[in-house]
Amino acid sequence: MNHSGKKKKVTFDDIAKYTGFSKTTISRYFNAPDSLTLENQDIIANALVSLDYKENKVARILANGNTEFIGIIIPNLLNHYYSEMLNRILLTYEHFGYKFLVFVGNEQEETERQYIRELLAYNIEGLIVLSFTLSSRELADLQIPVVTIEREDRYVCSVNTDNYMGGVQAASLLAKHDCDILIHINSTTTTSERPAYGRIRGFLDLCEEKKLAHRLIYAALGGPFEETQENLSSILKELDESYAGLKKGIFISGDTHANIFLNLLIRKYGSLPDDYLIVGFDDSPISKEAVIPITTVGQQIEKMAYEAVSLLVDQMEERKKRRPVPLTEPIHKVITPILIRRETTEKTSPSVL
Amino acid sequence: MNHSGKKKKVTFDDIAKYTGFSKTTISRYFNAPDSLTLENQDIIANALVSLDYKENKVARILANGNTEFIGIIIPNLLNHYYSEMLNRILLTYEHFGYKFLVFVGNEQEETERQYIRELLAYNIEGLIVLSFTLSSRELADLQIPVVTIEREDRYVCSVNTDNYMGGVQAASLLAKHDCDILIHINSTTTTSERPAYGRIRGFLDLCEEKKLAHRLIYAALGGPFEETQENLSSILKELDESYAGLKKGIFISGDTHANIFLNLLIRKYGSLPDDYLIVGFDDSPISKEAVIPITTVGQQIEKMAYEAVSLLVDQMEERKKRRPVPLTEPIHKVITPILIRRETTEKTSPSVL
Numbered sequence: 001m002n003h004s005g006k007k008k009k010v011t012f013d014d015i016a017k018y019t020g021f022s023k024t025t026i027s028r029y030f031n032a033p034d035s036l037t038l039e040n041q042d043i044i045a046n047a048l049v050s051l052d053y054k055e056n057k058v059a060r061i062l063a064n065g066n067t068e069f070i071g072i073i074i075p076n077l078l079n080h081y082y083s084e085m086l087n088r089i090l091l092t093y094e095h096f097g098y099k100f101l102v103f104v105g106n107e108q109e110e111t112e113r114q115y116i117r118e119l120l121a122y123n124i125e126g127l128i129v130l131s132f133t134l135s136s137r138e139l140a141d142l143q144i145p146v147v148t149i150e151r152e153d154r155y156v157c158s159v160n161t162d163n164y165m166g167g168v169q170a171a172s173l174l175a176k177h178d179c180d181i182l183i184h185i186n187s188t189t190t191t192s193e194r195p196a197y198g199r200i201r202g203f204l205d206l207c208e209e210k211k212l213a214h215r216l217i218y219a220a221l222g223g224p225f226e227e228t229q230e231n232l233s234s235i236l237k238e239l240d241e242s243y244a245g246l247k248k249g250i251f252i253s254g255d256t257h258a259n260i261f262l263n264l265l266i267r268k269y270g271s272l273p274d275d276y277l278i279v280g281f282d283d284s285p286i287s288k289e290a291v292i293p294i295t296t297v298g299q300q301i302e303k304m305a306y307e308a309v310s311l312l313v314d315q316m317e318e319r320k321k322r323r324p325v326p327l328t329e330p331i332h333k334v335i336t337p338i339l340i341r342r343e344t345t346e347k348t349s350p351s352v353l
Numbered sequence: 354m355n356h357s358g359k360k361k362k363v364t365f366d367d368i369a370k371y372t373g374f375s376k377t378t379i380s381r382y383f384n385a386p387d388s389l390t391l392e393n394q395d396i397i398a399n400a401l402v403s404l405d406y407k408e409n410k411v412a413r414i415l416a417n418g419n420t421e422f423i424g425i426i427i428p429n430l431l432n433h434y435y436s437e438m439l440n441r442i443l444l445t446y447e448h449f450g451y452k453f454l455v456f457v458g459n460e461q462e463e464t465e466r467q468y469i470r471e472l473l474a475y476n477i478e479g480l481i482v483l484s485f486t487l488s489s490r491e492l493a494d495l496q497i498p499v500v501t502i503e504r505e506d507r508y509v510c511s512v513n514t515d516n517y518m519g520g521v522q523a524a525s526l527l528a529k530h531d532c533d534i535l536i537h538i539n540s541t542t543t544t545s546e547r548p549a550y551g552r553i554r555g556f557l558d559l560c561e562e563k564k565l566a567h568r569l570i571y572a573a574l575g576g577p578f579e580e581t582q583e584n585l586s587s588i589l590k591e592l593d594e595s596y597a598g599l600k601k602g603i604f605i606s607g608d609t610h611a612n613i614f615l616n617l618l619i620r621k622y623g624s625l626p627d628d629y630l631i632v633g634f635d636d637s638p639i640s641k642e643a644v645i646p647i648t649t650v651g652q653q654i655e656k657m658a659y660e661a662v663s664l665l666v667d668q669m670e671e672r673k674k675r676r677p678v679p680l681t682e683p684i685h686k687v688i689t690p691i692l693i694r695r696e697t698t699e700k701t702s703p704s705v706l
Contacts, residue, residue, distance in 0.1 A: 069454075077430075077440040078638060087430040090457045094464055099471065101422075102455045104443045111447055118452065225642055263644040270623035285431060289578055291616040291644045 010053040019047045066320065069124040070312065072102045073112060075131040078225070079256050080284035081301070082130060085149065088305030089128065095306075096313055098125075105131035116142065125319075126312040129156075132194070140330075145315035147308045150299075152193045157315070159308040159333045160195040166297040166337040167202020167251075170279045173295070173345060174249030175212055177277055181243055182207055182214040185235065185261075186253040187221040199253050199281060199297075221257050232261050236268070247275050255280040255287040258294050262344065266291055278344035293342035300335050307333050363406040372400045419673065422477040423665065425455045426465060428484040431578070432609050433637035434654070435483065438502065441658030442481065448659075449666055451478075458484035469495065478672075479665040482509075485547070493683075498668035500661045503652075505546045510668070512661040512686045513548040519650040519690040520555020520604075523632045526648070526698060527602030528565055530630055534596055535560055535567040538588065538614075539606040540574040552606050552634060552650075574610050585614050589621070600628050608633040608640040611647050615697065619644055631697035646695035653688050660686050 016023045021044065028035050029044045036044075047053075077083045090100055101124065103115045112133055119127070126145040132152070139146045140155035148158040167184075174182050184203045190196050200216060207214035219231045239248060252258040258280030265272055272278070272292050280287050283298030311331060318324050369376045374397070381388050382397045389397075400406075430436045443453055454477065456468045465486055472480070479498040485505070492499045493508035501511040520537075527535050537556045543549050553569060560567035572584045592601060605611040611633030618625055625631070625645050633640050636651030664686060671677050 077436050077443075083430050083436040087457060090430075090455055091459070093456065093468065094461075099454050099456075099468075099475075101452050102443055103446065103452075104440060106444070108447075115446065115452075122452075225638065260642070263642075266619065266644050285578065289613070289616075291619050 010051045014051060015044065015047055015053065018051060019043055067123045067125055068098050069119075069122065070098045070100050070309070071116070071119040071124045071127045072100050073105050073116070073127070073129045073131045074102065075105050075107065077104060079254070080286040081254065081256065081282045081299070084284045084301050085130065085305055088302045089309060092306060092309045096309055098309070098313065105133060107131070107133055109133040120144070125316045128308055128312060132189070145312050145319070147312045149304060149308050150195050153195070153330070153332060154193070155330060157311055157327070157330045157332065158195075159304050159311065159335065161299045161304070161337050162334050163195050163198030163337075164202040164205075165198075166281060166299075167199040167204075168206045169202075169337065169339045170199075170251040170281070170297050171203045171206035171212075171214075171249075173279060173339060173341070174251060174277055175206070175210055177249065177345060178247065179249030179277060180213065180246035182212055182249045182251070183217060183239065184214070184251045184253070185217045185219055185221075185232075185257070188218045189222055190218075190253065196253060199251075203251060221254070225260075228257065229260050229264070232257065233264055236261065236264050245275070247277070249277045249279070251279045251281075253281050255282045255284045255290075255294060255296055258296070258344075259286050259290045262290055262292060262294060272344060274347075280344075283338075283340055287340075287342070292344055295342045295345040296340050298338040298340045300338065304335050307335065363404045367404060368397065368400055368406065371404060372396055420476045420478055421451050422472075422475065423451045423453050423662070424469070424472040424477045424480045425453050426458050426468070426480070426482045426484045427455065428458050428460065430457060432607070433639040434607065434609065434635040434652070437637045437654050438483065438658055441655045442662060445659060445662045449662055451662070451666065458486060460484070460486055462486040473497070478669045481661055481665060485542070498665050498672070500665045502657060502661050503548050506548070506683070506685060507546070508683060510664055510680070510683045510685065511548075512657050512664065512688065514652045514657070514690050515687050516548050516551030516690075517555040517558075518551075519634060519652075520552040520557075521559045522555075522690065522692045523552075523604040523634070523650050524556045524559035524565075524567075524602075526632060526692060526694070527604060527630055528559070528563055530602065530698060531600065532602030532630060533566065533599035535565050535602045535604065536570060536592065537567070537604045537606070538570045538572055538574075538585075538610070540610075541571045542575055543571075543606065549606060552604075556604060574607070578613075581610065582613050582617070585610065586617055589614065589617050598628070600630070602630045602632070604632045604634075606634050608635045608637045608643075608647060608649055611649070611697075612639050612643045615643055615645060615647060625697060627700075633697075636691075636693055640693075640695070645697055648695045648698040649693050651691040651693045653691065657688050660688065 012023050012026045015026045026044065029041065033041055072089060074082050074086055093099065101119060105112045112131065120142065127142065129139060129146060129148045130151060136148065136153050136155040146156040148156055150160050171182055184200065186200055190200065204216065217235060219235060221228050252261055258278055262278055265276055278294060280294045280296040283296045283301065287294040287296045311333060365376050365379045368379045379397065382394065386394055425442060427435050427439055446452065454472060458465045465484065473495065480495065482492060482499060482501045483504060489501065489506050489508040499509040501509055503513055524535055537553065539553055543553065557569065570588060572588060574581050574584065605614055611631055615631055618629055631647060633647045633649040636649045636654065640647040640649045664684060
């Protein structure tokens with residue numbers, strides 16, 4: 001498949017001869033340019049243009065070990081939060097220049113391990129993990145910089161939303177609207193070591209402090225769409241029966257699920273009934289695009305993506321120093337959520353266009 | 354950051370000494386294992402385990418040039434069709450073992466070029482392109498295998514849906530439901546060289562052949578959500594006025610947009626009015642998750658993803674042969690769409706749960 005008129009590859013030898021520098025100097029230009037004077041850097045840069053030099057990054061990686069690759073392990077792309085987070089992470093290429101190897105975990109623990117082993121064999125420089133399958137202890141043992149987002153993170157660096165504050169914000173808003181009963185629906189998989197557990201604690205603490213009638217419902221929300229829809233449909237039926245005539249403030253952990261719940265209500269009543277208020281979590285695109293825009297505890301997804309890559313890049317850069325100073329303990333960045341009020345709680349705007 | 358107890362790296366030399374084979378034989382084991390007898394392969398495989406050999410893929414790449422990397426250029430992840438296609442492509446890792454470097458183009462032509470130049474410097478083996486910015490002529494000049502999906506593909510291999518048949522299917526279904534007027538809404542960017550243009554041709558041909566009243570509306574659908582929503586809202590207003598009392602069959606190119614149009618109708622009328630039938634395109638997850646499940650011309654996204662990777666892998670494997678036979682002309686695979694009837698056309702199921 002080569003061009004018939006393909007030129008011979010330009011080597012360090014050619015550049016050395018052309019410029020009169022030693023091969024060592026040429027090598028230093030590529031691997032530690034600042035060790036040369038600006039003048040000499042210019043001479044070599046100009047020579048590269050004249051010689052039409054095509055960089056072979058693989059050779060360069062062997063020389064200095066820097067692949068500029070970051071691995072990403074994401075649980076799935078069906079949850080709108082994950083696809084938006086991935087989108088924002090990938091867009092940091094323009095800023096940081098790192099390239100991303102992306103893997104969808106689908107809770108296949110062994111495949112995930114195999115993939116990570118492969119990435120390590122390719123000398124990736126760092127790893128961003130959103131999936132839940134591998135413990136932070138195991139991730140820390142990989143001996144490369146790791147940053148997790150919204151998952152168990154005891155032994156590795158992480159970027160998380162202040163989930164506790166998010167739970168408080170959601171409950172406060174529903175309380176302010178004089179709901180008779182506050183209900184929080186969360187996933188059965190939200191165990192206490194996950195950051196998202198903070199949403200539950202924040203919700204409960206606020207309700208108890210203000211002595212508000214409340215209830216916590218755990219539901220299986222992690223399966224296929226049809227299953228999640230069915231589970232939320234059963235919950236809706238039960239709430240309709242148990243709290244008929246009462247004003248119900250529903251806080252659902254995750255916009256993807258809040259949207260399913262909202263659609264069930266719309267299908268049942270033709271509109272969002274006055275006795276239902278809904279608050280989601282994430283500010284993923286679906287919350288805005290829903291049939292009735294959903295009030296949500298906004299994770300600052302763009303900021304979180306940027307902070308995660310930035311935190312990773314800092315560690316990767318540190319390792320390239322002559323005397324790297326490793327972190328003595330993991331850094332955990334916490335990003336403040338922003339409550340975004342939309343029509344599922346604020347009925348100021350008419351529900352008919 | 355190294356373990357203090359880190360073992361010395363096992364080299365080809367060590368393996369040669371341990372097994373009694375020459376270094377050349379060891380190298381052949383890694384790069385052309387089938388040139389050794391099964392017995393000798395076993396001996397070396399066992400030696401690797403005994404020696405606790407960790408493969409260094411970067412070294413292997415230098416030896417045989419096979420990075421096992423595929424680049425993906427995707428326009429965005431907000432359109433549900435793209436995030437589902439990406440999902441399906443990434444999941445082929447389990448089958449083919451190739452790793453994916455993913456880039457979100459966002460119509461930044463120059464950034465896209467720069468990214469591709471970078472990938473080439475890393476010796477990626479192939480490229481899957483869904484974005485529209487670079488011509489197939491330019492992609493063909495990259496001198497690596499390229500497969501495009503649903504975009505202009507004259508000079509490169511591609512996998513596309515039979516869009517023409519999809520247009521015919523949509524129009525036929527609406528005709529069967531005795532719509533008084535058939536309306537196709539498509540994007541202003543769907544120019545004649547794009548596969549999606551087939552949807553327009555199929556729709557028009559069927560309408561003309563059956564002498565059905567019809568209309569083609571081009572709208573700006575590629576911008577931010579709010580803009581698209583506003584444009585579709587204007588169209589809805591106009592259709593309501595122009596065709597009051599008539600049964601309107603609306604075929605919208607893309608489920609993401611069909612969903613926005615459906616939501617506008619629901620907000621306006623509290624339900625899908627009997628005089629509106631809607632058919633989308635793609636069978637992306639949103640069509641099933643919409644407030645009223647949307648009838649759609651289903652692209653077989655999982656199959657398309659598999660075929661695209663498979664077509665690429667075939668070409669990449671060919672290049673590794675001693676005497677590769679390059680393609681004399683690009684292969685264009687066409688996948689049949691499947692009409693999926695849901696509630697926006699079939700009102701058999703009650704609209705209230």
